[in-house]
Amino acid sequence: YTYHLNFTVWIPALVIIACLLFRFSTVPAMLVSSVAAILVGSFNHHFKLADGFKAAFDGFKPDMITHHIHLNEKASTLLAQGGMMSMTQVIVTIFCGYAFAGIVEKSGCLTVLLDTIKDKVTSPGTLILVTIVSGLIMVLAAGVASVVIIVVGMLLYDMYDEMHLSRTNLSRTLEDSGTMIIPLIPWGTSGIYYTQQLGVDVYSYFIWTVPCYLCIVFALFYAFTGWTVKK
Numbered sequence: 001y002t003y004h005l006n007f008t009v010w011i012p013a014l015v016i017i018a019c020l021l022f023r024f025s026t027v028p029a030m031l032v033s034s035v036a037a038i039l040v041g042s043f044n045h046h047f048k049l050a051d052g053f054k055a056a057f058d059g060f061k062p063d064m065i066t067h068h069i070h071l072n073e074k075a076s077t078l079l080a081q082g083g084m085m086s087m088t089q090v091i092v093t094i095f096c097g098y099a100f101a102g103i104v105e106k107s108g109c110l111t112v113l114l115d116t117i118k119d120k121v122t123s124p125g126t127l128i129l130v131t132i133v134s135g136l137i138m139v140l141a142a143g144v145a146s147v148v149i150i151v152v153g154m155l156l157y158d159m160y161d162e163m164h165l166s167r168t169n170l171s172r173t174l175e176d177s178g179t180m181i182i183p184l185i186p187w188g189t190s191g192i193y194y195t196q197q198l199g200v201d202v203y204s205y206f207i208w209t210v211p212c213y214l215c216i217v218f219a220l221f222y223a224f225t226g227w228t229v230k231k
Helices: 007-021 026-044 049-058 073-079 084-107 109-118 124-142 145-162 167-179 189-198 202-208 210-225
Strands: none
Touching: 007 026, 026 049, 049 084, 084 109, 084 124, 084 145, 084 189, 109 124, 109 145, 124 145, 124 167, 124 210, 145 167, 167 210, 189 202
């Protein structure tokens, strides 16, 4: 066997719960819990302390287990991954996405585009349609869903106020055209992450992600029927 299951394995989880109760910030809480997990692994499961920190950066490797153990190929493949360095590509994509968003916002190109079509927005349905199209364009260009929420949201919230529509509608539509679509974009943060974790490309799992593209259909249905559109 590999792990000695006892009460100590709960320590990292208890650390997270304690940090939540004391309202610690997310990143420090995760770091403290990670260090606690490394210490538990070292003292209770007989891992080398250095291997624990190495796993945090480069991912776990089966040969880090000091006592004899036989792992089959599938178990080794599942365990031999992770670490902060494995997220480098996603992190770089996020930085590039925010940099692009800054350029787009300061250059005013989206503002010019929205000003052009603003006069044609005559109903809640067309406004939500404009939100969806703007969100799709932005997420395809930047590859980061949060950029859509920040940039497009800031540009359009005044129009929702002018039409006396709740900003809840704006928030939901940005999620539909940003967060739900980003897994289907190969160069997007979620697309890159899922490809790395699942070992298949976006085109292989695209057909099975029905909620991701069906949410756009429902968003348009809600927009032009007025159903669930809050004022």
